[in-house]
Amino acid sequence: MANLSVKDVSKSFGGLMALDQVNLEVTAGAVHAIIGPNGAGKSTLLNCFVGRLKPDTGTVMFGDQPLLGLPPHRINQAGVARVFQTPEIFEDLTLVDNVMIPAFARRDGAFKLNALPSLSKQTDVRDHAEHVLEDVGLADSRNAIAGTLSRGDKRRLELAMCLVQDPRLLLLDEPTAGMSRADTNNTIDLLKKIGERGITKIVIEHDMHVVFSLAHRISVLAQGTVIAEGSPDEIKGNPKVQEAYLGGTH
Amino acid sequence: MAKFLRNDLVVLAIFAVVVLAMPIWLQPLGAGYPDLLQRFAIYGIFAIGFNILFGLTGYLSFGHAAFLGVGSYAAVWSFKLLSLNVIPAVMLSIVVAGLFAAVIGFICLRRSGIYFSILTLAFAQMSYNLAYSVLTPITNGETGLRVLRADPRVIDGMLGVDAKGVLVTDLFGISMSGYSGFYFCAAMLIIGFFFAMRIMRSPFGMMLKAIKSNQNRMSYTGFNTRPYALAAFVISGMYAGLAGALLAATDPLAGAERMQWTASGEVVLMTILGGAGTLVGPFLGAGIIKYFENIFSAFNQQALNQAFSFLPEWLQDIVVGVISPFVGEGWHLTLGVVFMLIVIFLPGGLMEGFRRLGRLFTSGGNGPDRRKAASPAAQPQAAE
Incomplete structure (x- = not known):
């Protein structure tokens, strides 16, 4: 198992300092939450991990492999999967296709020209995909077109697409945003269940209920810097955090 | 029925019978x-x-005629x-068009x-203009590239085959004009259709x-999308090269206007x-356009x-006056x-029209089966 270690990562957009010397150490197997007010730089930080953005300075190491500068597909092949804030799925394809595709990525690598074998003979991949769909509770609609799903179900599908790859590090960008309380609780249960597999997880979340029921460690980001880090209890009691974020609302 | 159509050989057999008949x-x-059938x-x-x-990968190329033209020139050479x-001509055309597509695709897919x-x-317009100007030694410019009696024809010479009378292309002695030309094109079409079907139904x-659906997700899923798109580009370029070769085989003359x-x-x-992304739609569309053009x-x-x-x-007088701009020279209207x-009304093409009609029949006829009938229709690519 590998740690994710982030050292002195800075990123500015024009004059705006989105990330300012961010340091983060995520222990293998842990659930690490990143919280902070809107515009604190949480999604920017995640974008730096998966190759969507290149930071101005700093390093991101996954185990002994540097992630910065790698294209997104190489980062994924290194074992990093991501759930996006707005679900990124294959809207025109069926659910089972959506989950089979990432399974092929894990089996065949970044490129393989297998144009002649029939898809219907790839039973191992299909079985695996259906099994994971069952895990996230979408097995009944496996032949539906993904674009017709509700927003909550799309998130669960995207999660299935990540899980089928057995990632070593899973990045979750607001996995419960826009969900009903019942759906949120289902998702928490689901994430707890997959937590037992020992996948390292980084969760960005606004919903404190989700954060405190899942996270082992919490980092608080405000205006591009980490202002506090600790266990959930420490964070709850930290006056700086109260001021910057929890403040009036909780 | 839908399950039946999922068997490759059944589909191929139906297609072959329809085409050959x-x-x-x-x-x-x-x-x-024969002339129109060849087309x-x-x-x-x-x-x-x-x-x-275009249909599968979602890349709209506006220059595929270049590969058709290159295929024709390669065949005539x-x-x-x-x-x-025609066999060496077809093989050479496919290879040359594929190489040409690899170069152009490599650049365009950035x-x-x-x-x-x-x-x-x-790129296509550039090829078209070059064929008229700088490349005249290869393309013979405006006159077009033709087969001449004085040409070397190394293989024919070695085998002692001597072209008598009019120079016509052949398949081991069978002349490639008229119906025999059509059947050769039809055989190539059936082979091409078979490979397209295998490709559509493969992991690739x-x-x-x-x-096509979400390229971003593909990258974050661990795929290097560029070689996939390039492979699709080269394969479609090879198909265009084959078509170009057959144009030259049925009428051994290659001109630059084919690349326009x-x-x-x-x-x-x-x-x-016909229906982008469907299996038989493009063939249907090609047939209908060529038919009505004619x-x-x-x-x-x-x-x-x-x-x-x-x-x-x-x-x-009124009726003829209204209709006449739409026919003859004006048929493009x-x-x-x-x-x-x-x-506007059938963005999925004619294949979508057929699907809608089919759904109308299956769900209109027996009410309780409505849901069953709707589920295979929800998988457009699986059925045809």
């Missing part, structure tokens, strides 16, 4: 003559290949230098969307559909008209007057109107 069932429609098969190949890039036999389309258009085809942007646009129309462009004022001679004279209607 075209001289029979197209007879009553006035299209049962159906050749442009069917062109459209089926184009569909792999094979007739000049190697043999009048961009996507409209910029990709513009780049392909630019699934990746191409996924690229109108020819590139035509294959886009064929694919969309029928409508043959009509003239006189034929119209004759057709409406049963009407009173004043009415006849008809094509334009039909194309607009399709894009």
Whole structure:
């Protein structure tokens, strides 16, 4: 198992300092939450991990492999999967296709020209995909077109697409945003269940209920810097955090 | 039925029978003559290949006629230098068009969307103009490249085959004009169709559909999307090269006008008209466009007057006056109107129309089966 270690990562957009010397150490197997007010730089930080953005300075190491500068597909092949804030799925394809595709990525690598074998003979991949769909509770609609799903179900599908790859590090960008309380609780249960597999997880979340029921460690980001880090209890009691974020609302 | 159609060999057999029997069932429609039938098969190949890039992968190339032209030139060169036999010509054309597509695709695929389309258009127009100017030693410029009696034809020479009389291409002695030419094109079409079907139903085809659906997700899922798109581009270029070779095989003359942007646009129309992303749609679109091109462009004022001679004279004049801009030279107007209607009302092309009709029948006939009937229809690519 590998740690994710982030050292002195800075990123500015024009004059705006989105990330300012961010340091983060995520222990293998842990659930690490990143919280902070809107515009604190949480999604920017995640974008730096998966190759969507290149930071101005700093390093991101996954185990002994540097992630910065790698294209997104190489980062994924290194074992990093991501759930996006707005679900990124294959809207025109069926659910089972959506989950089979990432399974092929894990089996065949970044490129393989297998144009002649029939898809219907790839039973191992299909079985695996259906099994994971069952895990996230979408097995009944496996032949539906993904674009017709509700927003909550799309998130669960995207999660299935990540899980089928057995990632070593899973990045979750607001996995419960826009969900009903019942759906949120289902998702928490689901994430707890997959937590037992020992996948390292980084969760960005606004919903404190989700954060405190899942996270082992919490980092608080405000205006591009980490202002506090600790266990959930420490964070709850930290006056700086109260001021910057929890403040009036909780 | 849908399950039945999922078996590759069944689909191939049905397709082969329909294609090979075209001289029979197209007879009553006035299209049962070899020249037109050859065109159906050749442009069917062109459209089926184009569909792999456009329909599956979602990259709209506006320059595929360049590969058609390159295929034609390569074939005529094979007739000049190697043999009048069509087999080496077809093989050479596919290889040359594939190499050409690899180079152009490598450059154009650095961009996507409209910029990709513009780049392909630019390359095709460049090839077209070069064929007329700088490349005249290879293309013979405006005259077009032709087979001459004085050409070396190395293989024919070695085998002692001597072309007698008119120079015609052949397949081991069978002349490639008329019906034998059509059957050769039809055989190539069936082979091409088979490979397209295998590609569509393979993991590779699934990746191409996924690229069309959400390229971003593909990257974050661990796929390097560029080689996938390039492979699709090269494969469709090879199909275009094959079509070009067959054009040259049935009429051994290659001219630069085959590379013009109108020819590139035509294959886009064929694919969309029939149904982009479907298996038989592009072939259907190609057939319909070539058929109507033939029928409508043959009509003239006189034929119209004759057709409406049963009407009173004043009415006849009005009707003929209204219809005449749409036929003969103006048949492109008809094509334009039909194309607009399709894009507005049936964006999935004719195949979507058939699907809707099919659904109407299955769900209209027996109410309780409505849900069952809807579920296979929800998987458009699986059924046809």
